[in-house]
Amino acid sequence: MVKICCIGAGYVGGPTCAVIALKCPHIPVTIVDLNQDRIDAWNSDTLPIFEPGLQEVVTQCRGRNLFFSTAIDDAIRAADIIFVSVNTPTKKNGLGAGFAADLAYVEAATRRIAAVAQSSKIVVEKSTVPCRTAESMRRILEANSRDAIRFEILSNPEFLAEGTAIADLMQPDRILIGSLPTPEGRKAQHVLADVYAEWVPRPQIITMNLWSSELSKLAANALLAQRISSINALSAICEATGADVDEVAYACGLDSRIGPKFLKASVGFGGSCFQKDILNLVYLSESLHLPEVAQYWKQVVDLNEYQKRRFAQSVVSRLFNTITNKRLAVFGFAFKKNTGDTRESAAIAVIASFLNERAHVHIHDPEVSAAQIELELVQPGVCTQAVYDAQVHRFADPYEAAKDADAIVICTEWEQFAQLDYQRLYDSMHKPAFVFDGRLILDAPKLRQIGFQVEVIGKPAAPKPGFNA
Numbered sequence: 304m305v306k307i308c309c310i311g312a313g314y315v316g317g318p319t320c321a322v323i324a325l326k327c328p329h330i331p332v333t334i335v336d337l338n339q340d341r342i343d344a345w346n347s348d349t350l351p352i353f354e355p356g357l358q359e360v361v362t363q364c365r366g367r368n369l370f371f372s373t374a375i376d377d378a379i380r381a382a383d384i385i386f387v388s389v390n391t392p393t394k395k396n397g398l399g400a401g402f403a404a405d406l407a408y409v410e411a412a413t414r415r416i417a418a419v420a421q422s423s424k425i426v427v428e429k430s431t432v433p434c435r436t437a438e439s440m441r442r443i444l445e446a447n448s449r450d451a452i453r454f455e456i457l458s459n460p461e462f463l464a465e466g467t468a469i470a471d472l473m474q475p476d477r478i479l480i481g482s483l484p485t486p487e488g489r490k491a492q493h494v495l496a497d498v499y500a501e502w503v504p505r506p507q508i509i510t511m512n513l514w515s516s517e518l519s520k521l522a523a524n525a526l527l528a529q530r531i532s533s534i535n536a537l538s539a540i541c542e543a544t545g546a547d548v549d550e551v552a553y554a555c556g557l558d559s560r561i562g563p564k565f566l567k568a569s570v571g572f573g574g575s576c577f578q579k580d581i582l583n584l585v586y587l588s589e590s591l592h593l594p595e596v597a598q599y600w601k602q603v604v605d606l607n608e609y610q611k612r613r614f615a616q617s618v619v620s621r622l623f624n625t626i627t628n629k630r631l632a633v634f635g636f637a638f639k640k641n642t643g644d645t646r647e648s649a650a651i652a653v654i655a656s657f658l659n660e661r662a663h664v665h666i667h668d669p670e671v672s673a674a675q676i677e678l679e680l681v682q683p684g685v686c687t688q689a690v691y692d693a694q695v696h697r698f699a700d701p702y703e704a705a706k707d708a709d710a711i712v713i714c715t716e717w718e719q720f721a722q723l724d725y726q727r728l729y730d731s732m733h734k735p736a737f738v739f740d741g742r743l744i745l746d747a748p749k750l751r752q753i754g755f756q757v758e759v760i761g762k763p764a765a766p767k768p769g770f771n772a
């Protein structure tokens with residue numbers, strides 16, 4: 304029997320190891336974190352993250368074979384397999400600032416394992432890391448290991464998407480396990496594969512070399528983000544030509560070589576991963592003296608910035624080139640639907656532009672608290688505390704948020720936004736009342752019938768009859 308410890312009780316460590324505990328009731332799983340508040344929340348009825356289905360999984364296993372704790376050293380000592388699932392944000396200072404991944408948390412966790420382990424361990428890179436990070440971890444572990452203790456390092460990147468994490472974990476497309484091509488490495492690979500095999504069909508558990516596994520995660524995120532930037536680039540052409548981006552995406556997606564997924568135009572991608580991982584790939588390419596490759600991937604992020612800017616500018620220009628002192632109701636602050644995660648949310652950049660133009664921003668999101676909104680917005684490059692206090696308001700009720708507003712701006716594709724009573728919203732707003740749909744979720748013709756001026760990314764402003772209309 305193996306025992307599992309997961310260092311990092313975040314969006315990845317929590318759900319991933321909770322599902323392992325659910326599917327492997329015979330394996331004790333302890334998830335540890337430095338953050339006492341986070342651990343307390345995992346041990347309470349109000350989990351620290353919102354993820355559909357997560358509460359049910361945790362409730363079923365917690366106290367049985369799933370434990371949340373800050374006793375990191377004890378959990379490391381007791382475990383045979385240790386997942387390192389800590390954050391790897393983009394570096395803010397020093398060499399590689401703005402591009403490279405900050406590996407300080409991975410290194411701290413690795414040093415802790417080396418310092419307290421009293422028996423051999425399989426250490427699993429679950430965090431998304433630059434290629435060859437396992438090499439640095441191995442050096443730290445070996446330089447600090449005592450007696451006959453051995454450490455095997457595996458790369459096991461996580462492909463879950465927030466909002467569908469539990470379904471993704473229950474039925475993953477694939478599980479990657481990378482190891483060094485040594486007998487010990489292969490043995491460790493099998494130990495971890497046996498854990499996943501409790502619920503994942505063997506053919507979907509892929510073993511490969513460590514560096515391929517590490518790079519596959521960065522590559523997958525870069526390819527997904529590239530599709531979003533590609534369709535967003537086309538959305539700008541659609542607006543200028545009268546083509547409809549949904550129709551173009553549909554036509555392209557029917558081609559079995561292309562496929563329909565990740566071809567939805569929008570205000571831009573957000574989240575803690577896509578931008579960070581691509582910038583990481585850009586940095587890696589530059590470090591490898593591959594400037595053309597770096598430039599290629601950098602353009603995916605640049606296009607995303609352009610799309611957010613373009614959307615915010617279209618709001619200003621349609622509102623008669625000024626939004627000073629106007630009220631704008633922003634629906635959605637999370638980076639996507641079905642999550643409360645706001646990291647790198649497109650809404651932040653859009654709202655920053657509105658605040659810079661001295662608009663009053665009324666924010667409504669079903670899952671994001673006022674405190675979280677304040678934390679994201681009172682930042683260098685977004686706004687000061689004084690601007691926040693004077694110009695930003697959070698509303699639990701969307702109808703209150705839109706009252707006396709000049710425009711509704713959709714930033715997140717929450718399904719409930721399509722189900723609101725738009726006649727009621729229209730009646731309470733300033734006229735002309737505008738809707739800017741940054742997620743292509745609303746019924747624009749219906750809104751136009753009510754009287755709204757409607758702007759949708761990638762669609763002609765007010766479709767006029769003509770060829771093929």
Ligand SMILES: NC(=O)c1ccc[n+]([C@@H]2O[C@H](COP(=O)([O-])OP(=O)(O)OC[C@H]3O[C@@H](n4cnc5c(N)ncnc54)[C@H](O)[C@@H]3O)[C@@H](O)[C@H]2O)c1
Pocket residue numbers: 310311312313314315316335336337338341375388389390391408409411412429430431432461462463464465575576
């Ligand atoms: N969020 C996603 O959708 C997603 C998907 C796939 C992969 N990833 C990757 O997984 C990793 C974790 O992401 P996340 O979203 O869960 O991050 P997160 O910030 O939600 O969680 C990380 C946790 O690690 C803890 N931590 C940091 N250093 C620690 C230490 N030394 N000891 C104990 N705890 C420590 C932090 O307190 C935090 O709670 C990142 O590398 C990310 O790129 C994220």
